[in-house]
Amino acid sequence: MGxxxxxxxxxxxxxxxxxLVASGPFGYGEEYAPLIDLNQLGGIVVKGTSLKPKxxxxxxxxxxxxxxxxxxxGLENIGVEQFIQEKLPFLKKFDTKIIVNIFxxxxxxxxxxxxxxxxxxxxxxxxxxxxxxxxxxxxVFATDPKMVAQITQAVCQRTHLPVFVKLxxxxxxxxxIAKAAMDAGADGVSLINSFPAMGVDVFTRKPKLGNIxxxxxxxxxxxxxxxxxxxxxxNLNIPVIxxxxxxxxxxxxxxxxxxxxxxxxxxxxxxxxQVSIEVIKGIKAYLERHExxxxxxxxxxxxx
Amino acid sequence: MILETAKIGEQRHFIExxxxxxxxxTLIAPNIAREAKPGQFVMIKAxxxxxxxxxxxxxxxxxxxxxxxxxxxxxxKGTNLMSNWRGGEEVSVLGPLGKxxxxxxxxxxxxxxxxxxxxxxxxxxxxxxxxxxxxxxxxGLRYKVAQGLLDLLxxxxxxxxxxxxxxxxxxxxxxxxxxxxxxxxxxxAGIYACGPWxxxxxxxxxxxxxxxPMQVSLETQMACGIGACLGCxxxxxxxxxxxxxxxxxxxAEEIKWER
Numbered sequence: 001m002g003x004x005x006x007x008x009x010x011x012x013x014x015x016x017x018x019x020l021v022a023s024g025p026f027g028y029g030e031e032y033a034p035l036i037d038l039n040q041l042g043g044i045v046v047k048g049t050s051l052k053p054k055x056x057x058x059x060x061x062x063x064x065x066x067x068x069x070x071x072x073x074g075l076e077n078i079g080v081e082q083f084i085q086e087k088l089p090f091l092k093k094f095d096t097k098i099i100v101n102i103f104x105x106x107x108x109x110x111x112x113x114x115x116x117x118x119x120x121x122x123x124x125x126x127x128x129x130x131x132x133x134x135x136x137x138x139x140v141f142a143t144d145p146k147m148v149a150q151i152t153q154a155v156c157q158r159t160h161l162p163v164f165v166k167l168x169x170x171x172x173x174x175x176x177i178a179k180a181a182m183d184a185g186a187d188g189v190s191l192i193n194s195f196p197a198m199g200v201d202v203f204t205r206k207p208k209l210g211n212i213x214x215x216x217x218x219x220x221x222x223x224x225x226x227x228x229x230x231x232x233x234x235n236l237n238i239p240v241i242x243x244x245x246x247x248x249x250x251x252x253x254x255x256x257x258x259x260x261x262x263x264x265x266x267x268x269x270x271x272x273x274q275v276s277i278e279v280i281k282g283i284k285a286y287l288e289r290h291e292x293x294x295x296x297x298x299x300x301x302x303x304x
Numbered sequence: 305m306i307l308e309t310a311k312i313g314e315q316r317h318f319i320e321x322x323x324x325x326x327x328x329x330t331l332i333a334p335n336i337a338r339e340a341k342p343g344q345f346v347m348i349k350a351x352x353x354x355x356x357x358x359x360x361x362x363x364x365x366x367x368x369x370x371x372x373x374x375x376x377x378x379x380x381k382g383t384n385l386m387s388n389w390r391g392g393e394e395v396s397v398l399g400p401l402g403k404x405x406x407x408x409x410x411x412x413x414x415x416x417x418x419x420x421x422x423x424x425x426x427x428x429x430x431x432x433x434x435x436x437x438x439x440x441x442x443x444g445l446r447y448k449v450a451q452g453l454l455d456l457l458x459x460x461x462x463x464x465x466x467x468x469x470x471x472x473x474x475x476x477x478x479x480x481x482x483x484x485x486x487x488x489x490x491x492x493a494g495i496y497a498c499g500p501w502x503x504x505x506x507x508x509x510x511x512x513x514x515x516x517p518m519q520v521s522l523e524t525q526m527a528c529g530i531g532a533c534l535g536c537x538x539x540x541x542x543x544x545x546x547x548x549x550x551x552x553x554x555x556a557e558e559i560k561w562e563r
Contacts, residue, residue, distance in 0.1 A: 025527070
């Protein structure tokens with residue numbers, strides 16, 4: 001059997017394989033560099049980045065649950081300027097795509113971030129819309145198709161880079177939100193972000209997280225995320241990046257078979273820092289075993 | 305920082321009637337063992353399944369040749385599974401992680417442990433003994449421990465001052481009363497401590513009052529262990545610190561003790 005093609009196109013973004021590491025758990029990539037060869041990754045989605053540095057939430061920021069993890073990091077990050085100066089040069093040394101996840105608390109902030117990052121040599125933007133809009137009293141952007149459209153449009157106007165909108169699962173109709181992003185010019189959507197959640201310590205009767213509430217991630221989310229990906233691919237013609245609870249190549253294949261063009265691995269990096277490399281190898285071995293020459297023949301091949 | 309598949313060596317369970325019980329686990333992990341320093345930690349995947357989900361951080365109790373030794377108590381799902389390891393199994397270990405103790409050369413040093421907080425201090429005591437730096441070890445417990453464990457500790461640490469809350473071994477009371485009693489006889493040049501937060505807080509205030517330099521090894525929930533996720537932060541006087549990377553050992557004066 002000849003060479004197997006793992007390369008995929010997600011809108012305008014070309015990846016050498018469909019395996020990305022998700023924003024947040026993977027930090028700025030440099031933390032994992034001693035443990036894995038970053039060159040092998042399809043891409044790295046950098047930690048959520050804001051205009052100004054953000055201190056984040058008070059501890060405790062983590063609480064484990066069965067097959068998953070609650071977190072309330074509070075989007076702590078060093079801000080876009082420091083990212084460009086101190087973190088980006090290191091990432092650029094690697095033969096992998098760099099996607100910067102951006103977030104803001106007003107549409108202007110998103111637009112400004114898109115403009116600043118446009119010519120820095122990164123490969124794409126991922127727009128986290130799961131933030132409260134401080135100008136409308138804290139309503140989360142992600143829940144309103146109009147606001148998602150406005151952010152997407154503002155970002156797309158300020159950058160020539162491919163733009164992916166990262167969707168929150170806490171919405172009534174994920175298809176409507178994805179459609180709003182698509183109609184406003186997004187190259188694709190990535191989903192899901194962590195699910196709003198909380199935990200309680202019954203001995204102290206205190207919340208397990210310093211912020212009281214946080215986000216749930218990990219394999220306990222996977223069936224929910226998979227179904228949301230399915231909802232979008234069967235209703236809309238828009239590239240989807242699947243995220244949620246992927247811990248091995250079979251999980252990744254589930255998303256691809258359903259129709260995601262690429263996937264992201266988040267929390268699983270904590271249990272196995274080499275998981276992303278193992279998923280790439282696993283997908284390749286699967287294709288070899290089934291004598292499939294091109295990963296694109298798997299994508300959207302769900303038999304219903 | 306190395307990700308190594310370790311083989312489980314022997315595991316001993318120190319338990320007698322009426323004792324606090326401890327497990328002593330030996331892992332064959334030559335690459336990590338070669339690099340590990342007192343105060344550093346490892347992260348262990350307690351199960352190949354997804355529950356428990358995260359790795360568990362453990363301070364290194366001792367290193368010798370190809371072996372890493374951990375001393376732990378069963379406190380939850382992960383340690384419960386680990387306590388069933390009988391030897392020969394393989395386990396994924398990430399380490400050595402974090403910054404260890406900065407060794408102070410002046411004598412005598414005091415090593416003050418609370419409960420399972422003895423783990424990093426045993427490794428440190430062994431290192432101080434090797435360097436000929438005099439020290440006194442003080443261990444506070446809820447109640448007595450098995451003789452076998454004491455014998456093992458005595459080998460490297462000499463005689464320990466022990467305080468138990470119920471008085472079943474050594475002096476009765478908290479380890480802090482032990483420290484104050486000892487202070488009548490001896491002035492330490494420095495203190496290293498590891499244990500529950502209230503104990504460390506009380507000691508930190510006392511050491512500051514007496515003007516004694518002190519280092520503490522802290523613990524918290526942790527996910528990545530390598531400074532990426534920002535989940536393990538602790539409040540320092542000049543802002544949040546990453547416990548896994550900037551710690552787990554800190555100077556006591558760096559930490560904001562009031563919560």
